[in-house]
Amino acid sequence: MKVLLITALFCFTAFALQAQDLHQWYERNNLGVEFNPDQSKVLIVGYDRVTLWDTSTGQVMKSIPMTFDGQPIAPNDFKFIDAAPDLSEFIFQVKNSYRRFMMDIEDIELFPDFQDRQVKQILGYDTRGWMVFFSEGAYQGFFRVKQEGNVSNIQFISKEFINKASLSNDHRYIFFSRDQTFRYLDIGEMVPKPAVDTKLPGNASWKDEHLPSGMVTLYSWDNKEPAGKQVVWRYFIELGKSEGKRLKGNAAQSFFPEESYCGNFPYSTYGATKDQVWIMYYGEKDADRAQPVFQHYLAKKNRGTCEKVAQIDFSESKSTYLAKKDEKRNNYLQEEKARKEQEKALKPSWYAEYISKFVNLPSTYQLNYETISGVDVTNLDFVRSEQFRIGNPQEMAIGRVCNCSNGNKAVLRVSRYRSNGMDRQAFFIFTYDSSGNELSLQKIAETQKYNGEFPVLSFFTLKSQGDSWTADVSVRYPNGRERKELFSGNCQ
Secondary structure, three states: OOEOOOOOOOOEEOOOOOHHHOOOOOOOOOOEEEEOOOOOEEEEEOOOEEEEEEOOOOEEEEEEEOOEOOEOOOHHHEEEEEEOOOOOEEEEEEOOEEEEEEOOOOOEOOOHHHHHOEEEEEEEEOOOOOEEEEEEHHHOEEEEEEEEOOEEEEEEEEOOOOOOEEEOOOOOEEEEEEOOEEEEEEOOOOOOOOOEEOOOOOOOEEEOOOOOOOEEEEEEEEOOOOOOOEEEEEEEEEOOOOOOEEEEHHHHHHHOOOOOOOOOOEEEEEOOOOOEEEEEEEEEEOOOOOOOEEEEEEEEEEOOOOOEEEEEEOOEOHHHHHHHHHHHHHHHHHHHHHHHHHHHHHHHHHHHHHHOOOEEOOOEEEOOOOOOOOEEOOOOHHHHOOOOOOOOOEEEEEEEEEEOOOOOEEEEEEEEEEEOOEEEEEEEEEEEOOOOOEEEEEEEEEEEEEOOEEEEEEEEEEEEEOOEEEEEEEEEOOOOOEEEEEEEEEOO
């Protein structure tokens, strides 16, 4: 399939860009944020729109809607992979298919001859804008490809067998694990350098976020601590220069904060250099509880002092936010109304299928846990549409209680579920009219089982006569105490 991208280019300030044309920063977290080498531009890619910004002025340079086969992309179907260093194109994944988006071309193929290769993973772009990928089978190892017109030039990088791989933020290194080790390849030049082996456990994770170009940190987590995840050790490597040094325990934890940097609630960080880093912030500011502003912005900060150097603002006013909130609420109400109307139209057929599962019970029915039988109705449409159900209990249809003269139906049903480590069986009598509308719901008994014991064990005898029924219930407890209860009802 091809991606049809209807290109509409706009050049105006961030304040002139309508709120609905921006990504929902506070609702989605699958954005792609990429800077060019001198950080004069930033590309922000979402499932619905691509925007290119001038970082010095905060102006929008391009704004292009995203579609797939001419249709909007569902948020959960979209995944950003990487952008070329000059921001002229990027790779994304949609509906399990890799796609290439070029900023000035509409109808885009990824690469014509990819179908002839067993491409396991597309990593991103190198420093020259070649796309880097890992292949299996006859073409085992890392490769890179560059499209020139209708010709795709493919270069072999290194034959490798890997567990997992990723590309560094500066587009120069491939990180991968192999043979229980962490390795990296320098692909900054057209002639790749041999892989460097750090001889560390291959199950370690690695990142180059927050770090200057050419550095990576390997770390291992300890999930057994009551306080939560703690770094057992980190290992910093200055790529291509030395093996770095290994930092353990508190030294590793404090040397490089994992969840925060220059603030209490950063969304994520991008474009780190030795002196500065960009941070995506999002949140609701409501200091005076009168004029809330919903803030979403990229801030460039000094790594040493955390002083703000520059900012691109995507904030919304209260009126804009409330208008979007009302629109979202109205859309939800309309969808709920349509759903309920559809259920109402289908309910008679759902009910006919459901009520057929209940056999006639004798006029005197005595509960016996060893011989009790029923029909599983858990996944019937009629049961799934019931509003009172909580969780996902198993529903068993036991039988009809009364032969009602007015055409209504009274039935005995069991709900089996687990709550707080306890197995429960609750017995209900439902009464429906001839159209399946619920007239009454009465719980007559419940049995509880915990660690092989029965804190509550109930038995009952159910009798019916004409349009009426009675349930004589006995509730027994481990200490020998017994409690009697009597329930009654009819077909009304």
